[in-house]
Amino acid sequence: xxxxxxxxxxxxxxxxxxxxxxxxxxxxxxxxxxxxxxxxxxxxxxxxxxxxxxxxxxxxxxxxxxxxxxxxxxxxxxxxxxxxxxxxxxxxxxxxxxxxxxxxxxxxxxxxxxxxxxxxxxxxxxxxxxxxxxxxxxxxxxxxxxxxxxxxxxxxxxxxxxxxxxxxxxxxxxxxxxxxxxxxxxxxxxxxxxxxxxxxxxxxxxxxxxxxxxxxxxxxxxxxxxxxxxxxxxxxxxxxxxxxxxxxxxxxxxxxxxxxxxxxxxxxxxxxxxxxxxxxxxxxxxxxxxxxxxxxxxxxxxxxxxxxx
Amino acid sequence: xxxxxxxxxxxxxxxxxxxxxxxxxxxxxxxxxxxxxxxxxxxxxxxxxxxxxxxxxxxxxxxxxxxxxxxxxxxxxxxxxxxxxxxxxxxxxxxxxxxxxxxxxxxxxxxxxxxxxxxxxxxxxxxxxxxxxxxxxxxxxxxxxxxxxxxxxxxxxxxxxxxxxxxxxxxxxxxxxxxxxxxxxxxxxxxxxxxxxxxxxxxxxxxxxxxxxxxxxxxxxxxxxxxxxxxxxxxxxxxx
Numbered sequence: 001x002x003x004x005x006x007x008x009x010x011x012x013x014x015x016x017x018x019x020x021x022x023x024x025x026x027x028x029x030x031x032x033x034x035x036x037x038x039x040x041x042x043x044x045x046x047x048x049x050x051x052x053x054x055x056x057x058x059x060x061x062x063x064x065x066x067x068x069x070x071x072x073x074x075x076x077x078x079x080x081x082x083x084x085x086x087x088x089x090x091x092x093x094x095x096x097x098x099x100x101x102x103x104x105x106x107x108x109x110x111x112x113x114x115x116x117x118x119x120x121x122x123x124x125x126x127x128x129x130x131x132x133x134x135x136x137x138x139x140x141x142x143x144x145x146x147x148x149x150x151x152x153x154x155x156x157x158x159x160x161x162x163x164x165x166x167x168x169x170x171x172x173x174x175x176x177x178x179x180x181x182x183x184x185x186x187x188x189x190x191x192x193x194x195x196x197x198x199x200x201x202x203x204x205x206x207x208x209x210x211x212x213x214x215x216x217x218x219x220x221x222x223x224x225x226x227x228x229x230x231x232x233x234x235x236x237x238x239x240x241x242x243x244x245x246x247x248x249x250x251x252x253x254x255x256x257x258x259x260x261x262x263x264x265x266x267x268x269x270x271x272x273x274x275x276x277x278x279x280x281x282x283x284x285x286x287x288x289x290x291x292x293x294x295x296x297x298x299x300x301x302x303x304x305x306x307x308x309x
Numbered sequence: 310x311x312x313x314x315x316x317x318x319x320x321x322x323x324x325x326x327x328x329x330x331x332x333x334x335x336x337x338x339x340x341x342x343x344x345x346x347x348x349x350x351x352x353x354x355x356x357x358x359x360x361x362x363x364x365x366x367x368x369x370x371x372x373x374x375x376x377x378x379x380x381x382x383x384x385x386x387x388x389x390x391x392x393x394x395x396x397x398x399x400x401x402x403x404x405x406x407x408x409x410x411x412x413x414x415x416x417x418x419x420x421x422x423x424x425x426x427x428x429x430x431x432x433x434x435x436x437x438x439x440x441x442x443x444x445x446x447x448x449x450x451x452x453x454x455x456x457x458x459x460x461x462x463x464x465x466x467x468x469x470x471x472x473x474x475x476x477x478x479x480x481x482x483x484x485x486x487x488x489x490x491x492x493x494x495x496x497x498x499x500x501x502x503x504x505x506x507x508x509x510x511x512x513x514x515x516x517x518x519x520x521x522x523x524x525x526x527x528x529x530x531x532x533x534x535x536x537x538x539x540x541x542x543x544x545x546x547x548x549x
Contacts, residue, residue: 086391
């Protein structure tokens with residue numbers, strides 16, 4: 001099921017939380033939603049789940065609009081809100097049964113789908129405990145289990161790995177990747193590495209507006225445009241090497257890296273690569289090239305550049 | 310209908326899991342039993358085989374207890390944020406409201422059923438006006454419905470259960486006694502309107518065995534109004 005968000009605007013008093021944003025998420029796509037706190041991520045997600053009614057614009061999930069067919073949308077959505085609200089006084093298994101019943105799962109399949117979720121989310125040892133007794137990580141798993149129990153076509157996950165330990169984070173990421181192959185997933189996160197690891201596409205939102213949209217690769221290319229290499233040349237005179245590098249046709253700027261007198265940072269001219277030329281130069285001069293690696297613009301840098309004014 | 314029942318079932322379970330139900334039942338039976346049989350204008354004092362003493366005390370105990378049961382229903386969901394998850398499941402606002410309403414009403418009806426031994430006892434002592442007893446119970450159920458819907462409304466306003474409780478009492482006390490007192494001090498049309506708004510007038514006539522459509526309409530419209538306002542509150546949240 002595709003999600004189509006069109007001209008969505010939501011204001012809280014005088015403040016525009018979401019300002020006229022539009023995007024489409026296709027089936028089988030995992031969309032990572034990035035943005036600083038208060039950028040409008042959660043508001044957008046709440047609008048997709050039909051919980052918030054926007055001031056302007058529309059959202060379609062499949063063929064259903066949030067205005068006309070909210071009930072139909074709700075049937076196909078699995079939602080994990082940011083604060084992961086749960087009925088703390090209920091035992092895990094009772095809560096999952098309640099959710100399963102409300103989601104309209106067939107009576108004969110309720111038991112198997114609960115067991116399936118307990119298994120998938122690693123709740124075997126905790127299933128008879130009251131939710132309030134669980135640690136934060138286990139509560140988060142229960143939150144995921146309630147979102148997944150009815151095998152929804154669309155998953156909206158607001159910070160799904162908050163509060164999990166590193167092992168669990170890896171598990172959950174793999175789970176999302178696996179699920180994401182057949183479903184439409186939107187997830188928000190502050191952890192950029194996580195978004196990079198799980199998402200096919202990244203949407204960066206700031207002050208209620210979309211500031212970047214594309215794969216991690218595309219965003220990088222857009223942000224840097226030029227090739228940057230870090231190289232280490234041994235057995236060479238530093239100044240000579242510097243001059244020679246600077247004279248290569250493809251090289252734009254050479255920098256000395258402080259603290260290491262054999263290391264250089266070489267920035268190529270636009271759309272050109274200097275790797276081969278550097279290697280040839282070293283062979284010619286009899287220098288030993290011990291390291292050459294491309295310096296990638298980190299997602300963090302892109303994020304900061306786009307969201308800091 | 311199925312969705313309503315699922316929610317009702319959960320709320321009822323939650324009453325019994327959290328001891329709320331037991332406290333309600335024990336205190337209700339304790340109070341009403343004490344004043345029906347042991348103390349004050351009890352059955353032996355008035356020397357009549359009637360349940361008027363019980364209805365009089367139940368009228369007040371329900372008034373204080375119902376807000377204590379309903380205060381949690383929405384306030385807690387608002388505080389914990391579970392209302393968001395609930396309303397993004399395939400249920401509409403009305404199913405949620407009616408589910409919670411029915412759960413509370415069923416808890417009250419269970420408490421009332423447990424007082425039926427009073428009726429059997431009294432009817433073995435002397436000749437009872439059976440009709441008046443059954444309409445008396447019906448009256449208590451109608452009053453409960455009205456106060457539950459007021460309680461649901463105040464619970465939907467707030468995240469704080471205490472605020473919900475006190476507000477429900479505040480609104481309830483007008484219907485319970487203040488309108489009647491005001492009506493006594495006035496004459497003409499305003500007096501008539503105020504005494505029509507008084508729960509005790511309607512309850513009195515019902516518990517005497519007379520079921521008038523005026524009384525039924527009164528209770529049903531309070532219930533309806535309370536639930537409509539609750540729905541408006543749920544809806545308002547989604548526009549803010």
